[in-house]
Amino acid sequence: MLSGTGLTTAATALTNILYSGQWTMKSGQQYLRARFYDPASGTFNRLDPFAGNLADPQSLHKYLYAHGNPVAFGDPSGQFIDFANHVLHLGFAVAGIYGSAANFQLAAQEFGESISLLNSGNLEGFILFASGIGHTLLGVLGAAGAGSALANFNAFPGALRLVGGGAVPLAAGAVTALEYGAAASAAAAILWMAMADPNRGNRPQHGTQGHDRTSRDTVDDWANDPATVETRFNQDLVDANGNRVPGVRPDAQRIRKLPDGRRVVDVVEVQSPSQTAKFMDDKIQKIKDLLGPDAGDVYWISPY
Amino acid sequence: MANEMRFIEVELKGLSYEELDAKMRGLEFPQLSSLLNSRTTKVGDTAASLLIERGICNELVDAMLNGCFTSKKGKIRALNVLNSFGCSCPRSHEGYKLFVLDRDADVVVSALFGLVFLQDLGNLTYIRQAMAKAEAGSTKIEFYNLAIQALKEGNPFIYSPHFHDRRDVWGIDKNRFGHRVGSFNRREG
Numbered sequence: 001m002l003s004g005t006g007l008t009t010a011a012t013a014l015t016n017i018l019y020s021g022q023w024t025m026k027s028g029q030q031y032l033r034a035r036f037y038d039p040a041s042g043t044f045n046r047l048d049p050f051a052g053n054l055a056d057p058q059s060l061h062k063y064l065y066a067h068g069n070p071v072a073f074g075d076p077s078g079q080f081i082d083f084a085n086h087v088l089h090l091g092f093a094v095a096g097i098y099g100s101a102a103n104f105q106l107a108a109q110e111f112g113e114s115i116s117l118l119n120s121g122n123l124e125g126f127i128l129f130a131s132g133i134g135h136t137l138l139g140v141l142g143a144a145g146a147g148s149a150l151a152n153f154n155a156f157p158g159a160l161r162l163v164g165g166g167a168v169p170l171a172a173g174a175v176t177a178l179e180y181g182a183a184a185s186a187a188a189a190i191l192w193m194a195m196a197d198p199n200r201g202n203r204p205q206h207g208t209q210g211h212d213r214t215s216r217d218t219v220d221d222w223a224n225d226p227a228t229v230e231t232r233f234n235q236d237l238v239d240a241n242g243n244r245v246p247g248v249r250p251d252a253q254r255i256r257k258l259p260d261g262r263r264v265v266d267v268v269e270v271q272s273p274s275q276t277a278k279f280m281d282d283k284i285q286k287i288k289d290l291l292g293p294d295a296g297d298v299y300w301i302s303p304y
Numbered sequence: 305m306a307n308e309m310r311f312i313e314v315e316l317k318g319l320s321y322e323e324l325d326a327k328m329r330g331l332e333f334p335q336l337s338s339l340l341n342s343r344t345t346k347v348g349d350t351a352a353s354l355l356i357e358r359g360i361c362n363e364l365v366d367a368m369l370n371g372c373f374t375s376k377k378g379k380i381r382a383l384n385v386l387n388s389f390g391c392s393c394p395r396s397h398e399g400y401k402l403f404v405l406d407r408d409a410d411v412v413v414s415a416l417f418g419l420v421f422l423q424d425l426g427n428l429t430y431i432r433q434a435m436a437k438a439e440a441g442s443t444k445i446e447f448y449n450l451a452i453q454a455l456k457e458g459n460p461f462i463y464s465p466h467f468h469d470r471r472d473v474w475g476i477d478k479n480r481f482g483h484r485v486g487s488f489n490r491r492e493g
Contacts, residue, residue, distance in 0.1 A: 301470040
């Protein structure tokens with residue numbers, strides 16, 4: 001197929017440099033980097049050192065050149081067919097790693113917040129907990145897909161395998177599915193983050209009328225203060241730059257600009273009638289610890 | 305009364321805070337105070353919220369003295385309702401004095417909060433008496449001691465370091481603790 005002996009007489013090449021950048025040796029064999037090709041016998045001088053890919057049965061053939069289709073594909077190294085395959089599988093691997101990491105991070109945030117909410121008797125925590133389980137599963141799928149893509153890094157593109165139709169074995173289908181799962185995991189994480197609550201403004205009421213009223217009054221108070229940069233009602237805690245600090249959802253918080261231009265975060269928690277003063281003090285201390293140097297005025301107040 | 309309350313509780317089960325507020329708004333003080341004992345957080349907390357809104361103080365102290373609050377949650381809610389009135393409730397110390405002897409540490413912690421923020425040195429006697437009856441080495445002792453220190457030093461924030469008297473109900477000395485009293489909207493730009 002390269003410049004081997006065929007049914008018709010091959011023209012004599014004017015140069016040693018052949019198709020796909022191969023090189024003819026003095027022995028007459030053609031150098032394909034990993035092994036030599038003998039045009040006289042029409043075979044390679046040894047087995048293909050690339051073990052092949054279980055998901056791509058044609059790649060297992062030890063003597064076949066470019067899956068028997070040199071028009072469509074090349075094999076510049078003598079091992080496997082196309083650089084594009086690398087790119088595709090690398091893409092699946094990157095998508096899987098990203099999707100896995102993003103989903104695990106989202107799950108960790110949701111588990112942390114759900115525990116905090118459930119501890120304070122807020123049933124919204126169940127929804128967050130369920131979402132955390134969903135993101136964990138997506139994270140596992142992303143990791144498995146990334147693993148599969150890395151294992152098949154040198155393999156035939158999954159898309160072409162599918163086009164190949166019925167000859168594709170079940171195992172290959174599973175591997176392909178995992179790789180597409182990696183891409184799905186990444187896409188789901190990106191979509192979720194794009195659609196997620198921007199963590200600004202107000203969330204719905206989560207306590208008694210008095211609790212809600214007291215919290216809103218605090219936010220309204222701050223809204224009239226020129227030092228206030230932005231306010232949040234019943235949203236995830238943020239640091240002075242507006243980045244989420246998972247694990248707590250204060251009743252009211254604001255980012256405040258100090259006269260020297262530095263920003264701090266003020267937080268107010270409204271006591272629920274069944275919570276003790278000790279519980280509230282511990283809760284505020286936790287928020288202060290989470291905010292560190294970003295902590296401004298962090299207090300709890302009684303409802304009215 | 306007990307049967308009536310059980311019936312009301314069943315009727316209120318599963319409602320949202322908004323629905324509870326609308327349904328319970330029509331209840332009288334005896335029913336609301338009884339619902340402070342509810343095991344359902346939403347029901348008990350809504351009852352407390354409505355009592356705070358109504359500002360009913362002396363009847364609440366009477367209910368405390370008459371043993372109406374039987375559960376730990378009920379006692380804590382009743383104390384928090386009392387705390388929300390601050391110094392404006394002339395008989396509140398009677399309720400605090402009773403619950404500072406309670407066997408549950410959380411109830412004691414809540415009662416001590418009131419006794420400390422009343423800032424009446426006469427309350428030291430109640431606290432010392434309660435401490436004398438407490439089991440040596442119990443967590444309650446730590447809070448009794450903290451309360452005594454706060455009262456002696458005239459600094460209630462020793463007892464509750466992160467509390468802010470938003471509505472200025474405790475008559476806290478503004479010269480010393482002005483930043484811990486009143487609206488939060490008093491910042492320089």
